[in-house]
Each structure stands twice: as C-alpha cells, then as structure tokens.
Amino acid sequence: SYELTQPPSVSVSPGQTASITCSGHKLGDKYACWYQQKPGQSPVLVIYEDNKRPSGIPERFSGSNSGNTATLTISGTQATDEADYYCQAWDSSTAVFGGGTKLTVL
Amino acid sequence: QVQLQESGPGLVKPSETLSLTCTVSGGSISNYFWSWIRQPPGKGLEWIGYIYYSGSTNYNPSLKSGVTISVDTSKNQFSLKVRSVTAADTAVYYCARDKGGSGYGAGMDVWGQGTTVTVSS
Numbered sequence: 001s002y003e004l005t006q007p008p009s010v011s012v013s014p015g016q017t018a019s020i021t022c023s024g025h026k027l028g029d030k031y032a033c034w035y036q037q038k039p040g041q042s043p044v045l046v047i048y049e050d051n052k053r054p055s056g057i058p059e060r061f062s063g064s065n066s067g068n069t070a071t072l073t074i075s076g077t078q079a080t081d082e083a084d085y086y087c088q089a090w091d092s093s094t095a096v097f098g099g100g101t102k103l104t105v106l
Numbered sequence: 107q108v109q110l111q112e113s114g115p116g117l118v119k120p121s122e123t124l125s126l127t128c129t130v131s132g133g134s135i136s137n138y139f140w141s142w143i144r145q146p147p148g149k150g151l152e153w154i155g156y157i158y159y160s161g162s163t164n165y166n167p168s169l170k171s172g173v174t175i176s177v178d179t180s181k182n183q184f185s186l187k188v189r190s191v192t193a194a195d196t197a198v199y200y201c202a203r204d205k206g207g208s209g210y211g212a213g214m215d216v217w218g219q220g221t222t223v224t225v226s227s
Contacts, residue, residue, distance in 0.1 A: 033211060033213035035214075042200060043200070043214075043217055045213045047213075048212055049211035049212065049213075054215055088151075088153075088213070088214075089211075094153070094208075095208075100150045100151070
C-alpha cells in the first residue's frame, strides 16, 4: 500500500520559516493537500492542489510538490501556527494521510 | 456556511456494529463527496471511505470488508457502519466534505467536530 512519510517533529523560532516535508513514491505525479490540527480540534485544510490556499488561510502558508516530495512552508511563523500538520494524497482511489508532523514554535 | 455534525453512540461493545450519522446543514449534500476519517487516541488520521451524493462509494481497502457508507439525500445525511468492532476501532470519528474525490486534489474542506467512539465491554 502507498505510504506518505513525514518527520515526527519540526521546531522553528517565531518569525522564521518552517518547512515540513512529505515523501512518497512519485508523489509529484499526484496532488498533495495539507491539514493543520490543533489539540482537541478538527483538522483544517490549509493547502490543496499542491499549492492553493483555501479562503481564510493566511498567505504565509504555501506548498510545493515535485519528484517524491511535497513541502509545506510557513513563512514568518507565528505562535498560533503550533499544531500537527498532515499531508494527504490519493493513490489507487484511496486517500492516504502522512503520519503527521508536530510543529513547535519556540 | 456548510456545517457537519456527527452523531451516534459513544460506547460500543466488542463484536457489535458501530453506527454514526453525519448531518449536513447550511448547504446541500448534492454534488460533493462525503468522507469518514478516524483518529485513534494520540495517533494520526485514517481515511475510512467516501460516498458521492448519488450513492457510489469508495472504501479504504484495509477496512473495506467491515465498512458500509450510505447516504440519505432527503435528510441531508450520510452514515457509517463498522461491523464486528474491536478495541482497535476506538477513535475520534470525523465526517468531512471533499469537492473532488479520488485522484483530485481539492481536499477535504469542511469537517465535523468529531465524535469519540470507545469500544469496550
């Protein structure tokens, strides 16, 4: 079965740029989405179709996808961005989520 | 603004059937795909399957044999049944809307608040 691999944790200082990667076989040939989940809350879609932001998502969130890796980039990271982030793609009609990355802003 | 609300028993006995319903308010269930996703305590997200408003379904092969998703367009609801549950089915269950379905990258843009289901005798 298809797998998406994310680093378990990423740390960033406030105001700096955070990058979270998601790796999968030929992931660049598929669309990648990214979700933010804060403790006790439902996931929120922050990036779809590799690099598009839904309405209401700040411009500091951006995405890219090429080769075997999709990347979520948060520019000017704020304390409110501290959360778990999950990538997601479709493979053989199955939605696959990455294992999640805990972003710590310190 | 579309909102989703999960409902159903919070406690299910082992070997029994877990049944949940998701009610769509503020918009129509038509023309979208509707997914169920679960999250075991302290773990990541697992997609269970989706149903198109017309009734066509698609399930996660790892769960397929025990899962059924159905839709009732007259009530703007869709439902999940998981048969013969075990402790491994203990999780927060979410319903979500997907604009594109399989192969598209539109993402799951509206989520319910989630409902906790515990499997225990």
